[in-house]
Amino acid sequence: MRLIVMGQQAFGQAVFERLLKSDEDQIISVYCAPDRDGHKVDPLKAAAMSTGIPVRQPTSFNDEKVLSEMRRDKSDLLIMAYVTLFVPQQVREIPVMGSICFHPSLLPLHRGPSSINWSIIAGATKTGFSWFYPTDGLDEGDILYQEECTIGADDTLGDVYFKKIFPTGVASVDTVCQLFRSGHPPRVVQDESRASYEGWCRKSDVEIDWRQSASVVYNLIRGSNPQPGAWTEYQDHIVQIYDSQKIDGKGHPPGQIVQIDDEGIVVQAREGQIRVKRVRPDGESKMTAHQWAEAKGVKLGNCLGRHQSFN
Numbered sequence: 001m002r003l004i005v006m007g008q009q010a011f012g013q014a015v016f017e018r019l020l021k022s023d024e025d026q027i028i029s030v031y032c033a034p035d036r037d038g039h040k041v042d043p044l045k046a047a048a049m050s051t052g053i054p055v056r057q058p059t060s061f062n063d064e065k066v067l068s069e070m071r072r073d074k075s076d077l078l079i080m081a082y083v084t085l086f087v088p089q090q091v092r093e094i095p096v097m098g099s100i101c102f103h104p105s106l107l108p109l110h111r112g113p114s115s116i117n118w119s120i121i122a123g124a125t126k127t128g129f130s131w132f133y134p135t136d137g138l139d140e141g142d143i144l145y146q147e148e149c150t151i152g153a154d155d156t157l158g159d160v161y162f163k164k165i166f167p168t169g170v171a172s173v174d175t176v177c178q179l180f181r182s183g184h185p186p187r188v189v190q191d192e193s194r195a196s197y198e199g200w201c202r203k204s205d206v207e208i209d210w211r212q213s214a215s216v217v218y219n220l221i222r223g224s225n226p227q228p229g230a231w232t233e234y235q236d237h238i239v240q241i242y243d244s245q246k247i248d249g250k251g252h253p254p255g256q257i258v259q260i261d262d263e264g265i266v267v268q269a270r271e272g273q274i275r276v277k278r279v280r281p282d283g284e285s286k287m288t289a290h291q292w293a294e295a296k297g298v299k300l301g302n303c304l305g306r307h308q309s310f311n
């Protein structure tokens with residue numbers, strides 16, 4: 001098949017490089033986001049340029065010149081691997097077989113741009129990815145192919161994406177192409193009664209409330225690690241929390257620091273405690289929680305969080 005690859009960043013690059021190895025398919029052109037001043041060249045663009053395959057970076061797809069150029073490719077399929085720019089129907093329908101798009105959730109669950117964050121924050125024990133036929137609705141098209149993966153009790157956003165969804169998602173592009181080459185690619189309508197949508201997981205969404213259960217706090221920290229980084233306050237300064245552990249413990253006010261040792265600090269929540277191992281103070285680099293506690297003179301009985309009183 002004659003393929004157009006559209007995407008960006010490491011995932012787009014990995015899908016592109018996987019497709020390059022195919023003996024049955026040919027990449028005709030690559031589309032990626034426009035360059036941004038002061039930023040490095042996008043990995044997908046760099047990979048494509050190194051092979052001599054044409055790279056196009058339109059700022060909009062509502063330009064007849066852009067459409068005409070894509071039509072001249074005479075492509076069979078458009079593969080969308082991490083696309084953030086809206087791609088209208090008139091573009092999606094140019095390839096003979098249409099377009100297919102990757103999404104890191106088991107649609108119709110967790111439509112939207114931060115699907116892995118929110119699934120972990122919600123305490124889910126499984127997730128996965130979907131290849132679907134994009135429409136004008138956000139992540140609403142028919143499903144071509146899905147794979148599940150587990151979310152371990154201690155898995156972070158980084159664990160789930162980089163160790164599970166990223167490698168299996170890239171490898172699955174072989175299956176996607178084979179389904180189209182078969183001449184009868186599946187189309188399964190999404191069940192709207194099961195659909196959920198969440199927007200970007202931003203800093204404003206991940207402030208820790210130590211009055212919540214330790215499980216809820218731990219899920220928030222895991223689902224925000226490494227981005228956007230769950231945070232709390234200590235003496236009016238923001239501290240982001242990364243590596244952590246949920247442990248048993250009670251008998252102290254929420255947010256109170258009940259232990260300081262070489263492993264970090266232990267903070268009381270409801271129905272359990274959180275051992276904080278790695279942090280990033282506002283305006284500084286990441287460091288161990290023990291280093292931070294020593295640098296700031298943190299003492300037993302001090303409290304974290306805006307909702308607590310400080311000793």
